[in-house]
Amino acid sequence: MTAGPKAAVTGWPVAHSRSPLIHGYWLEKHGLEGSYIPCAVPPEDAERFYSQFRSSGLVGCNVTVPHKEIAAKACDELDQAAQAMGAANTLWLDNNGRLCGANTDGLGFLGNLDQWSPGWDENRKTAVVLGAGGAARAIVWALLQRKFTDVHIVNRTFEKAQLISEHFGSGTKAVPWDRLWEILGQADLLVNTTALGMQGKPALEIDLGRLPNHALVTDIVYAPLETNLLKQAKARGNPTVDGLGMLLHQAAPGFEKWFGMRPEVDSDLRALVLRDLGDAP
Structure with a gap:
């Protein structure tokens, strides 16, 4: 023993x-x-x-x-x-x-970004969070703790995004998936909290063409370590942090x-x- x-x-x-x-x-x-x-x-x-x-x-x-x-x-x-x-x-x-x-x-999410992108939250106030499960809820909470003023929650089932926005209230907004392209142009931070891109799951297919070059991109998926989202973001010059x-x-x-x-x-x-x-x- x-x-x-x-x-x-x-x-x-x-x-x-x-x-x-x-x-x-x-x-x-x-x-x-x-x-x-x-x-x-x-x-x-x-x-x-x-x-x-x-x-x-x-x-x-x-x-x-x-x-x-x-x-x-x-x-x-x-x-x-x-x-x-x-x-x-x-x-x-x-x-x-x-x-x-x-x-x-949420603390794990913040600790990861603090370690690998020090000062990441200093001039970033608008976030786009993909997904509306438990991880999304934790990350929305964490971003509000760091004084993000505009947290957009984007999900294919819009009602689930609405529930999170209604729960946290001011500073959050639910967005239908088909309007993602509209808000990407405002993003200082893009977070994938869905399982899309994980080994054995379908790919996360989004067009990052409107995403500002300064926007930090992170994915909570860590298998594979570098998801297609992170590869796509890195290729266009955006800073990235993996999910491990x-x-x-x-x-x-x-x-x-x-x-x-x-x-x-x-x-x-x-x-x-x-x-x-x-x-x-």
Whole structure:
């Protein structure tokens, strides 16, 4: 048995998760006692598992799809982001045994851009966000935290974009997919939060002809590391940031809660995950 705190990634399925690789790297690097394991939670068991988390033997966990909303409802306390999204991806038990939840997806998104494009938000106030799922919601929240004043949410199912805009209110606007070309000309930042472009998924086919040359383009897809969107943007001279750093940065707050120290997202960790993805240079 491994001594020290035990944490896990929970969801259905979890076999594909890189979280054990990430947290295992930090535990080994810093010589800390503890472990981080995959813990599959079938949908029919999810409500019971999170409501009875204190008896799980874990000090905390990550939560992946499709359980983030159920996990949030089981918490005694949620951070601002989890409250805003109604979803939690990071849980921990505090000193009083209360179950606390956070949503670190938005922080992961910001940490990635801060690392690879320092100052990216200084003169950028208009964003175009493609997609209207949970990741889009987290990123809209994050952009509003950084004082973006015009966040356009573009989705093929317009009603889903409307729901996010109505939730966050001022500073956001839902846009039908067939009007994307109209607003690209205003963009300081273009973010793809859809699965389009991911390995095994259809390509994201959009015309970047109207996108200003200064606009930063980023994609939350990290397999492949350089999506067709990023290749197209780079070819026309736009700055780009890939999506791998979002995965790495969103993991750090949970590690700190469970194991007592804030880890660094360094080049060795990035290289380790790239090798696991089969995308190493």
